[in-house]
Amino acid sequence: MTERSAKLNILKFVKIVSFSLLLVILGFFVAATVRTLTFDVNAGLQLAHWEKTNNIASDINQHQREELLANFRDAIRIPTVSTTETQLNTTALREFDGLLRKAFPTVFSSHLVQHEVVANYSHLFWVPGSDLALVPYMLLAHIDVVPAEERDGWEAPPFSAKEINGFIYGRGTIDNKQSVMGILQALEYLLIRGYSPRRGFFIGLGHDEEVSGFQGAMNIVRVLKKKGVQLAFVLDEGLAVLDGVISGLEGPAALIGISEKGLATVKLSVSKAPGHSSMPPRESSIGILAGAVKRLEENPMPRLFGEGPERGTFEHLAHKFRLPLKFVMSNMWLFSPLLGRVMERRPDTNAFVRTTTAITMFNSGVKVNILPSQAEAYVNLRIHSAQSLQEVLELIQSTVGDERVKMELVDGFDPLPVSSYDETSFGFQIIKKTVLDQFPQVTVAPGICIGNTDSRHYTDLAKDIYRFAPTWFRPGDAQRFHGINERISKKNYEELVVFYFNLIQNCDIKDLPSPHSAGHEL
Ligand SMILES: CCCCCCCC/C=C\CCCCCCCC(=O)N[C@@H](Cc1ccc(O)cc1)C(=O)O
Ligand SMILES: [Zn+2]
Numbered sequence: 001m002t003e004r005s006a007k008l009n010i011l012k013f014v015k016i017v018s019f020s021l022l023l024v025i026l027g028f029f030v031a032a033t034v035r036t037l038t039f040d041v042n043a044g045l046q047l048a049h050w051e052k053t054n055n056i057a058s059d060i061n062q063h064q065r066e067e068l069l070a071n072f073r074d075a076i077r078i079p080t081v082s083t084t085e086t087q088l089n090t091t092a093l094r095e096f097d098g099l100l101r102k103a104f105p106t107v108f109s110s111h112l113v114q115h116e117v118v119a120n121y122s123h124l125f126w127v128p129g130s131d132l133a134l135v136p137y138m139l140l141a142h143i144d145v146v147p148a149e150e151r152d153g154w155e156a157p158p159f160s161a162k163e164i165n166g167f168i169y170g171r172g173t174i175d176n177k178q179s180v181m182g183i184l185q186a187l188e189y190l191l192i193r194g195y196s197p198r199r200g201f202f203i204g205l206g207h208d209e210e211v212s213g214f215q216g217a218m219n220i221v222r223v224l225k226k227k228g229v230q231l232a233f234v235l236d237e238g239l240a241v242l243d244g245v246i247s248g249l250e251g252p253a254a255l256i257g258i259s260e261k262g263l264a265t266v267k268l269s270v271s272k273a274p275g276h277s278s279m280p281p282r283e284s285s286i287g288i289l290a291g292a293v294k295r296l297e298e299n300p301m302p303r304l305f306g307e308g309p310e311r312g313t314f315e316h317l318a319h320k321f322r323l324p325l326k327f328v329m330s331n332m333w334l335f336s337p338l339l340g341r342v343m344e345r346r347p348d349t350n351a352f353v354r355t356t357t358a359i360t361m362f363n364s365g366v367k368v369n370i371l372p373s374q375a376e377a378y379v380n381l382r383i384h385s386a387q388s389l390q391e392v393l394e395l396i397q398s399t400v401g402d403e404r405v406k407m408e409l410v411d412g413f414d415p416l417p418v419s420s421y422d423e424t425s426f427g428f429q430i431i432k433k434t435v436l437d438q439f440p441q442v443t444v445a446p447g448i449c450i451g452n453t454d455s456r457h458y459t460d461l462a463k464d465i466y467r468f469a470p471t472w473f474r475p476g477d478a479q480r481f482h483g484i485n486e487r488i489s490k491k492n493y494e495e496l497v498v499f500y501f502n503l504i505q506n507c508d509i510k511d512l513p514s515p516h517s518a519g520h521e522l
């Protein structure tokens with residue numbers, strides 16, 4: 001270590017110690033004057049007795065291990081790519097239909113399962129329960145994937161399902177064919193072992209989620225509405241088990257999405273008379289638009305960290321941080337502005353701090369010597385729970401601040417309602433129990449899904465919508481999502497099958513334990 005770097009390290013250490021001291025002193029000062037400080041908001045978890053059920057054990061033998069993996073790899077090899085609402089690979093979607101029927105013969109032949117194809121390529125399954133008094137639930141996943149090109153830097157061709165060091169590589173391995181195949185594989189094994197549910201359930205597999213779900217999910221919802229269906233809860237893709245992803249957190253965290261951010265896709269355009277490039281005006285359509293886009297990037301939306309349900313995430317996880325972070329997380333009412341400033345430094349954590357602004361498309365010009373008549377840019381914003389679509393549109397307009405820039409809302413909606421996650425919340429507690437039974441080392445917490453899912457179309461059918469699958473994300477894995485080298489370990493895929501196998505059976509529980517009874521931790 002050089003003298004200079006040693007000095008820097010000492011300086012860093014002194015800074016951290018004085019910063020921690022400052023936090024504690026500040027905390028006590030505010031506590032004395034305003035309200036009570038807590039050392040650990042999550043310390044008083046209730047213990048409870050779960051209803052005894054005779055769940056079928058989820059043992060997987062070697063033959064099944066090979067079979068489930070082969071089915072999954074076949075699914076990855078079919079390029080069910082959605083590019084735009086009108087550009088879907090319908091040949092691949094049809095082939096995928098054939099694969100499902102071949103891979104899950106019991107699901108498609110059992111008298112216990114009703115199946116229908118919706119909007120040509122989506123699938124709706126209904127498994128009635130024996131107890132009609134129990135409100136059914138629904139599992140969702142999507143068949144389509146975003147485009148992928150090997151030349152972008154993939155270690156294996158994106159539709160090869162190649163195995164490298166125990167991982168299956170391919171587009172769709174974590175978004176979201178692991179759930180499509182995991183759910184149906186679990187149902188196949190349950191049916192083979194003679195299971196018939198007490199609580200009925202639906203499975204919805206959309207074919208156009210990656211381009212908004214206007215055909216698949218929306219038509220499945222229409223079918224269900226016509227039947228007058230109401231759902232106890234919906235479980236869709238979304239958050240995951242984060243292992244080593246949240247700095248300072250001891251052990252992995254399973255974040256169950258209780259809401260998702262809103263969305264605004266805005267088209268900005270500038271029109272100018274075309275002409276010869278030898279006589280350019282002082283400002284071109286491209287220059288005016290570039291200025292507007294630059295202002296949007298330089299003026300991010302306000303920091304709102306702690307003003308939405310993300311506050312609950314950190315309060316739930318607080319007891320898994322060491323001091324002084326444990327103290328900070330337990331007193332979010334005081335420290336969230338400070339935490340927001342730290343979190344905004346990384347793109348993945350900034351997503352929880354504010355409405356994010358991404359310029360995703362920029363088009364103009366047709367020839368080197370023609371002044372472009374039109375320049376257009378698309379801005380894709382993900383709206384924080386504490387803001388509305390209308391507020392965001394007004395902020396964009398004032399930041400752009402140029403009447404020559406036309407603004408058009410292409411697609412948009414408010415942040416989704418927050419689903420319940422307290423001790424009386426059936427869906428949340430059943431998902432949590434299933435996760436903890438399988439992964440006892442994990443801390444379960446509510447989270448905000450920063451992307452959008454098909455489940456947003458289901459708000460009229462269910463008050464409680466959750467976004468989660470036990471896909472394990474380690475540092476760097478979030479970048480594989482819609483990125484290169486998307487992959488899942490063979491072990492993790494098997495765990496997903498087991499998770500759905502147990503979840504379906506756990507949903508047969510009639511009532512949650514009363515919060516004050518002793519026994520299993522809720
Ligand atoms: C506490 C900080 C830890 C940070 C760790 C971050 C982990 C992130 C993990 C997962 C990423 C979340 C992805 C959610 C699923 C999103 C699925 C998706 O891509 N949906 C599309 C849907 C869509 C919406 C609008 C359109 O016009 C087309 C498609 C999306 O873009 O959101
Ligand atoms: Zn997805």
Ligand SMILES: [Zn+2]
Pocket residue numbers: 146175210482
């Ligand atoms: Zn996706």
